[in-house]
């Protein structure tokens with residue numbers, strides 16, 4: 001028995017058609033949702049992701065403003081650009097593509113974005129809101145993972161979820177979302193001895209490490225759900241995730257491919273957050289009665 005593939009492109013198409021209707025509704029009231037994307041430097045992978053984000057905006061009725069800067073851009077100049085976008089009422093979401101060149105402090109940049117426009121959900125305020133259950137933008141990749149898990153129809157409550165990787169952008173926030181869904185969560189990382197001991201007990205495994213073949217067939221339970229967040233480039237130039245897909249799919253129940261799994265869902269959640277930002281702004285502009 002091979003696993004069912006969880007198709008992130010198909011799920012994205014489905015969700016984006018509803019998002020496009022919301023964007024059109026806002027546009028009809030002169031409030032077209034707008035996302036500003038700032039790219040600093042020439043990292044080729046970042047260029048691909050940013051292009052995908054801009055295209056997704058165009059395809060679904062959002063306005064995108066792409067600002068590209070040389071890698072030598074100073075931190076003060078970047079902070080100035082963010083301040084201008086914060087003050088621009090026609091911009092609803094601001095995304096500064098990571099990673100930034102070494103001379104720029106990413107924390108300072110993230111905290112400079114107005115909370116109402118932080119559609120990445122990377123700020124300390126969003127992180128705190130996520131931890132406490134308060135309203136706030138949730139980070140896009142973890143939200144995309146949750147939607148992919150939900151799409152299997154398998155309940156998370158009482159299930160054991162094992163997350164591999166503890167980044168601020170994926171592992172840590174995803175562990176909190178899984179916890180909120182009443183899963184029992186194990187958060188593993190590079191210093192975890194015997195990773196397989198944990199993953200073999202998991203009903204859900206999420207791999208977010210950035211290293212090919214981190215999760216192999218001997219490390220998974222039959223019937224499990226496997227979500228692959230990794231994006232790695234192989235020697236032949238092809239993309240692969242953190243999971244040994246060909247062999248793991250022979251054991252588990254559900255699995256996401258790379259490409260075509262988490263990547264497109266990250267962008268779908270970015271559209272969702274940007275539209276939500278625009279909807280909140282539109283609601284705030286309504287005359288109160």
Ligand SMILES: Nc1nc(=O)c2c([nH]1)NC[C@@H]1CN(c3ccc(C(=O)N[C@@H](CCC(=O)O)C(=O)O)cc3)C=[N+]21
Pocket residue numbers: 048049052095096097098099120140231239258259260261262263264266267
């Ligand atoms: N401020 C910020 N926000 C982010 O959301 C952010 C970021 N920085 N830095 C890098 C990561 C990575 N990320 C991806 C987005 C789309 C794909 C994507 O479209 N993937 C396609 C294929 C891409 C390809 O062909 O290379 C797929 O998996 O099917 C992948 C990765 C967003 N990130």
